[in-house]
Amino acid sequence: MNHPLLEVRIVTKYFPGVVALKQVSLTLEAGEVLALIGENGAGKSTLMKILAGIQQPDLGKLFWNGKEADIDSVEAAMELGIALIHQELNLADNLDIGSNIFLGREPRNKLGIVNRRIIREESRKVLERVGLDFDPRTSLTKLSIGQQQLVEIAKALSMNAKVLIMDEPTSSLSSKETRRLFKVVKDLKQQGVSVIYIAHRLGEVKELADRVVVFRDGQNSGELAKEEISHDRMVQLMVGRDVSQLYERTPHKPGDEILKVTDLASPAFPDAKNNFSIRAGEIVGLAGLIGAGRTELLRVLFGIDDAVSGTIEVAGKPREFEHPRDAIEAGMVLVPEDRKGQGLVIDWPLDMNGSLPGLNRHLKQKAFIDKRNEIETAERMIDDLNIKTPNRKQILQFLSGGNQQKVVLGKWLSLEPKILLLDEPTRGIDVGAKEEIYHLMDKLAAEGLAVLFVSSELEEIMGVSDRVLVMHEGKVTGELARSDLTEESIMQLATGQELATAH
Amino acid sequence: MKNLLLMAGLACLVGITGCNGNGDGGSGAGGTTGGAAEQDEFGPIKTGSVGEDEKPTVSFVTNGIASFWVVAEAGANKAAEDVNADVLVKMPAEGVADQKRILEDLLTQGVDGVAVSAIDPSGQQDILNEVGENTIFITHDSDSPFTNRCAYIGMDNYDAGRMAGKLVKEAIPDGGEVMIFVGRLEQLNAKLRRQGVIDELLDREPDSSRYDEPGKPVEGEKYTILDTRTDGFDFAKAKAEAQDAINKYPDLKCMVGLFAYNPPLMLEAVKEAGKTDDIEIVAFDEEDGTLQGIVDGHIHGTVVQNPYEYGYQSVKMLAELARGDSSSVPEDRFMNIPARQIRKDNVIEFWTELNQLLGKEPPEGAAETSKKEGE
Amino acid sequence: MKKLLGILGLFIVVFGFTAVQNPKFISAYNMENLLNWTGLFGILGVGAAFVIITGGIDLSIGSVVGLVGCLLPLFIMDHGVPVPLAILSVMLIAALIGLTHGLLITKLNLQPFVVTLCGLLIYRGVARFITADQTMGFGNTHGDLRKLATGKLAIPGLTEATKFDLPIPFLILFILMVVGAIFLDKTIWGRYLLALGRNEQAARYSGIKTDRLTIMSYVICSTLAGFGGIMFMLDLNSVQPSSHGSFYELYAIAAAVLGGCSLRGGEGSIIGVVIGMAVLRLLYNASNLLGIPTQLEFTIIGAVILAGAIVDEVAKRLVHRMRQAKQQR
Structure with missing residues (x-):
């Protein structure tokens, strides 16, 4: 009889005063990509921590290749071949790639001195498996977030991981980096590695997953086979209700121009001069890849960083913002990207x-x-x-x-306020709250507020915006009316190509 | 009345510093006790009423923490045993504020008598007078002459300084550059010792009220005192000061350490610089390192006080006063415990005696050397 | 609030224990002394608390105490500056020192530890240099001025037997404490300071001028150090330029921490700091009156503070766990 590679059998986990997991069961086959979805607090992370040996179940058992396995520590999980890739990367960015891959288990020669040659050779092998073409001696600081994530995966592979658990791996990746990550995941699947992947972007799930398991309130609320996966089915299982109204909109009547920037450049991109304006009562999406300078632009608008050049006009009056207080006094506020650190x-x-x-x-x-x-x-x-x-x-x-x-x-x-700047306003929040925030944005715009919001989720940009500005390398390279919004048109502008349909 | 006296005393002090050319003005003073000696009459001696069979509790308060005071503590404890008293030895770690706190706490406890080494004789008058008002109060080691203290037990620091000056003259008879090292110059004893050394080297008339500003060289016919360096009781700094001096003045001939811990640190610095043959050291007090240095011939000699006697006599006098007996208080309220010069010829004898007092083994290296010398 | 109760409890325990062991402890004389010292050191503690609450540190407090202690008699005795002007100038110098610290920390982004450590060295050296290491003091003059620190206020209605005089430094500290507590808890700037200490970025993103507040906290700290320096000078009337005020910053910081300030910033109460300082002085006093060898004084004080920190941390974890449990339900 064929056993699944990993099986979770009726696991229950209590936290003081709360049941985090209620009799959850799950199987994982070798070479399978399993997506785990659910609202925040549904129990996904707890289950992953149990699999990775960080926490232990109070009831229930785990099986590895059909044999009962006692995963009582991170070491025990690694021993079996289970590795957890954290949402916040666990790398030392003062070290180079190779040292990170072998951190804490450096190969040593007889004298106890670290053998750097072995590190380089072994690192090269695993880097190749994740499609990273870097010298292992490269400092980690030279890598983008997405590349660092691949290093972490390489690190897991170097420990012979057979199951990779990824906790919202695409949350800080641009579309391009997401593409690359997916390719790596598919390659690994070919090599027989299984992946459990906690997804927060439902759009990705269908492309990548062989199977979806949905969690709600600490319970297994449903399972979808590859051919059953659809956005609506997933959301329905997650929130237990119909969300066809997620992006429900009321008509906006844009009023006078309230914010106008001329030749505005942020310190990160001193040569990229931006010109655009926003009217009262409209929602403008600011799209672009991670690192396109969107956050930097908002920081300049809000008076956190000094503009390198250019002017800002609010309601027709030129303004200088040396401090957020100046912007606030002019009626412009910012919901920053880093909610816990800045918001x-x-x-x-x-x-x-x-x-x-x-x-x-x-x-x-x-x-x-x-x-x-x-x-x-x-x-x-x-x-x-x-x-x-x-x-x-x-x-x-x-x-x-x-x-x-x-x-x-x-x-x-x-x-x-008169102008609301939002930087990734729905990052890391559950579908229910997302819906409320979309509706709030909609209502505020209807009441005459100007909304400028940055998002890396195309779905959201397209769903909410009246108009979209797209940035590439620090500069607004194009503008799309709601009627022209397609994923392709946004991505073309975001990657610096001319619009195929333009002119 | 007391205020009047204080004013007079202050005026006297100002007068002395104001015209230090006038030899007659303070020549009779002869050192630490100068101010007191000029006072025509002393107040009554305060005594207690502790019974002959009862045990008085007295306290011996130092001006800091040092091995010097450990010796004094031994003396204080011995006296307590001899005269049937309890003694609390208190060593303030952090200067004036700390000493004030300790004195207040002693008054709270209600001890029968207190002997204090004043850190700042003039500035601390308030708290010292407060002690004198509430209990029997004497000073030791460092006097505060214008307070209501009953007596001062100590040595004449100016004379001791001149003794050290004589040791310098023996060490470098041809003259040369001299540096002085001390913990704190704010203390009267440090000032007087330093002045004694300088005056002796310059062959001046004895005048304890003279004061050469530190920081600029004092030049005599044969000897030049380059500078006086202070370290604030920071041992690391004390050594660094010595090192810097060796480095800065290649022609330095002799270093004088005024406080107990200075000479061993100076010797360390000289040894590390490989200059034991070039630089002579004259010391104060009897640190083991100092005595060993004399035995080894690296230190020419030292001027020793008798801290053991300070402790012993202070406790003995306080206990006697507490029992109503004031016979041990001298007429001029100054019990002189004279200083001695220790050189290579008498160091072994002195050291052995010292260790005996402290209940320690006789110095090992010293015994061997003395045997060799005896052969 | 819980922290306040904790430190108050510690105070009562040590107080009660010492009183039972040695009845002389509660004599009016001793209590007056204890209050006097608490008053003097407490002034420094209140200043330190403001900086610590913003997440900073000031290591130069003791040196400012030393410098001011030297400058005041230098101005008055050696240069004949009128007393009010002299006091005003030394306070101004202290405030300027704080301003310099604040500017260096906010505008040049230097670390507070580094800036104030250098301050510690610099002001000590300046104090020694300008006085040529001579002990400074008023001698027997300016007795009236010194009353500011040595004076005591008789509490009316007490008989000779129960006579108790309130030392003026403690009275001053009490007023400072009330003003400081109101400032921190009730005014918008107090709230801003707490926000800044907790999360500087979030405060800035909320439109709070954090740089200005940081500078203000250093000015408050140094000015109070300067004021404390005047009080210490007047009380002791003997200032050794090389050692006067040494390590006082550590007492101020210890009291602030004991009183509930977190060195990570954003947390603390002025009343707590004052009680913290009272505990610190009490420990000194008690270890003396209980006959604990002087050599062990620091050990006792260190051990009690450490024990307090441990108990506090354990209690915090318990509360946190309970709260989390409640939350997850």
Whole structure:
């Protein structure tokens, strides 16, 4: 009888006061790519941690090649051939590629000195398997995020990994890098390596996965074979409801030009001069590959970095933003990409985060904080944005990503801004919250707010925008009206090609 | 009344520093006790009423932590045994503020008497007077003459400085460049010792009130005192100062260390520079390293105080005063424990005696050397 | 709040234990001394707390105390500067020192540790140089001025037997504490400081001028160090340029940490710092009165602070775990 390579049999995992996994079962065949999907907190990561030996199940068993396996440590998992590629890469960027691949298990000669020749040779072999053409002596800092990820995969392969677990591997990759990663995954599959891959972009799943397992509330809520995989089926299993209204839109009536930039260049791309404008009441998507300079452009607009050249006009008046405060005073706010690092004081309660930008405005009474107003602001924010929190004193790190993002939005909306800049607003948040944020953006635009949002997810860009600006190497290279939006047209502009249909 | 006295004392001090050309002004002073000696009358001696069979508790407070004070502690403990008293030996680690705190805590405890080595004789008058108001108070080692202390037990530092100067003259009879090293120049004893060395080398008339500003060389006929370097009781810095001096002045002939820990560190620096034949060392006090240096011939000699006696006499006097007996307080309120010069010829004898006092084995290397010398 | 209770508990335990062991401990004389020292050192602690809350550190506090201690008598005694002007100038010098620290840290992006460590060395050297290592003091003059630090306020209504005078330095510290606590907890700038200490970027992205606040915290710290320096000088009336104030920054930092400031920034209460300093002084006082050998003084103090830090961390983890459990339910 043929055993699956890996089998999870009725595993239950408790955390203090909560059941993270309820009687979950799963199988994985050799050479299979299994996608694992589900909203945040559905239990995907917990199961992966159990497989990788980071946590142990409270009930249930694991089988490897039909034999019961006791994976009680990361070492034990590696011994079997299971390796976890973390979402946040675990590499030492002060070392070169080869040293990273062999970190902690450097081959030594008789004198105990690290044998660099073996490191180089072995590294070359595994780098080739992941399609990276780099000298192992190259410093890691020279590599893009996507390339670093491949190094991490190479590292796992060098340890003879038979199962690779990837936790949202494409979340910080550009489309090109994603393509390359997929190719590597397919190659590895040919070589008999199995991949369990926690996906957050449903569009990718169909292309890559042989099978999809869906999680909801710590339970296995369904399984789709390759031919059954469809976007709607997946979402339905994940959220348990119909989401055809994900990108539901109300008609926007763009008003006057509210933001106009002329020859604006960011320090990262001093020679790329940008000219564009945004009108009140429209949602403009800013598309492009990772590293195309979109975040950098938003930083200049918001006054975090100084512009190298150019001018910014808000509602017809030229403005100089030396500090975010200047931008805020002009009515322009930014929801930054790094929610925990820049958007929020994550270990502070909700109400104190919500009031932070308003303290020097409506929450100020002489030098003192208007405590009552602060409380009201927080309560209103919780109601208006439907933030799921026990109360306004809740520490934000205990909220889900989606609810955290709503707090960022809420703290800005309390200032009644005119221009809303959003940098990857739905990164790492579940489908339900995404939908709410899309609807919020839609509603705000309908109310006359100008929205400029950066996203690396084409689906989202196309679903939400009235108009799309595409950046390539620091410069806005093209503009697409909603009616012209196709994946191909955006990618052409994003990779610096002329639009086939243009002119 | 007390205030008047203090004012008079201060005026006297200002007068002395103001006209140091006038030899008559302070010549009678003869050192540390100068101020006190000029006072015509002393206040009454404070005594206690501890019974003959009861054990008085007295405290011996130093001005810092050093092996010098370990010797004094031995003396204090011995005296406590001899006169049937309890003694608390306190060593402030961090200067004036620390010493003040310790004194306050002693007053809180209500000890029967306190002997203090004043870190800053003039600035600390308030707290010292407070001690004197609340208990029997004497000074040792470093006096604070304008306070209400009953007595001072110590040596004449200026004379000791001149003794060291004489040792320098013996070490380098042809003259040359001399450097002085000391922990802190703020202390009266350091100032007086230094001045004694300088005055002796320049063959000046004895005048303890003279003060040559540090930082500029003092030149005499044969001897030049280049500089006085301080280290703030930081041993690493003390050694570094010595190294820098060796490096900076190639013609340096003699180094004088005024505080106990200086000479061994100076000797280390000289040894490392390979200059034991070129640079003579004159020391103060009796660190093991200093004594060994004398035995080995690297240090010419040392001027030793008698810390053991400071400790012993302080505790003995305090205990006697606490029992109402003031007979041991001298007429001029100054109990002189004179300094001695130790050279190669008497070092073994001195060292053996010292170790005996401390309850240590006699110096090993010393015994051997003395045997050899005896052969 | 929990941290405050913790440090207060520690204070009460040590206090009670010492009082039982040695009744003289609670004598008015000793209590007055304890309050006086707490007042003097506490002023430095409050200043240090402001910097620590922003996630910075100031190692130059002791040297500023030393420098100011030298400058004040130098101005008044040697140069005949009128007292108010002299006090104003030394405070201004202290504030300028803080401003320099702040500018170097924010505008040149130097590390606070490096900047203030250099400050520690520089101001000590300057103090020694300008005084030629001579002990500084007022001698017997300026008794009235010195009352600012040595004076005591009789508490009315007490009989001779229960007489208790409040040392003025403690009174000053108390006022500072109240003002500081209100500033930190109730004003928008206090909130800004806490946000800046917790997450500098998030604060900046929220439109808070973080550089300006950082500079302000260093100015507050150095100015209070300068003020403390004046008080120490007036109290001791004896300033050794080479050692006056040495290591005081460490006491200030220790008290701040003991009182609930996190060296990672963003956390701390002024009242906690004052109690922290009181604990520190209490430990000195107690180890003396309990007859613990002087040599072990530092060991006792270090051990108690460490024990406090360990208990605090363990408690924090417990709370965190419980909260997380509640969250996941």
